[in-house]
Amino acid sequence: MPAKEIRHMMNIDVIINEAQKLLSENSEWLERYNGYAENLLANLDVIKLNRSKFNEFPPLYFYISTSNAKNAKLKLLLDVRYRGQSVATLKVNKDIVTISTKKQDDKNLRYFNCNIQLNDIAWQETGASEFRKFFKNRTYSRNDNNKKNEEHNVENLLLSEFSKRNSKNKQITGIQPIKISGVRFGMPTPISASDHKELTYAKHSGGGIDIFSRTGKGHATYLTVIEVKDENNSKEPPKDALKQGIQYAVFIRELLRSNCGKDWYKIFGFTGGIPKHLTIRAVCAMPDDNPDKSFEKQTYLIGDDKVECHYIYFKYDGKQLTDFQTSL
């Protein structure tokens, strides 16, 4: 029997134990994530200060990586993305904001018919303004149907939706994505939980959490790992995405229970101490073709903590998400 079919039959407790075992057998991540946390916390202020020098321009959004956050003291580099794809690099160096498309020129032309090339010019210059305008005015689409990129677009649309601060026109309330000084941030993990292969330890090249958020309100606010898929069919059913989310949730749990847990809890947006009994939510977010709700609000113990299962289903037409259903 192929490994994938065996994984289908596994119950959730086995999935959780498997992730815990992998993380305890490979302890290299403990020191590495301690370093990430120290660097992030040390640079939060400088990132915020530099970030305040310009505004975001839908449909262009800014993203920061762990390494760029680490180097932010010298100069702040942000990835500028359209439909979740990198289209430019923004740099803030000694109060000067510049934008460059050197690395993205080829793909910008191929996928978006954008032939505006920017060579590290000032953010306020006409060329940069025209670049922003180009993406604002163009049809929200791309020139191919690459599946990987569709998933990035769904992720991007969900992030925009969840980031709304006003509940008016907000599809799901009581949810805020975790950001670094207001910048979108992909939380890394040291494990690879792609559902096409077995869970593996991947050191620094592990999978990122698609959308890491806080959900709920007051003391009932929980860290929430959301795994996004742009398709929902028998090959990749909701439970597969959910299992992936649960395994990443196990990593978050082990991280918070490690020596640098307090630092990460602060980075994740909480001002208080870590509760004695943590609840971490795992969510699959995907189109509603097969809206499996059988696992709604089911909980599984991880030591004194627990993981709680949820779903988000929606309709996706390539441009926008509608008809949300959720157990959150």
Next chain:
DNA sequence: TATCATCCCGCGCTCAAGGT
């Protein structure tokens, strides 16, 4: 049972960016 702490959200203000 009452109080406390801690989040998201509503409101209103400031200011960046674009249009004219």
Next chain:
DNA sequence: ACCTTGAGCGCGGGATGATA
């Protein structure tokens, strides 16, 4: 140069679990 739009932020309210 002025007006419009909306991003970003601080403050306070309300909801909620923890604690005693």
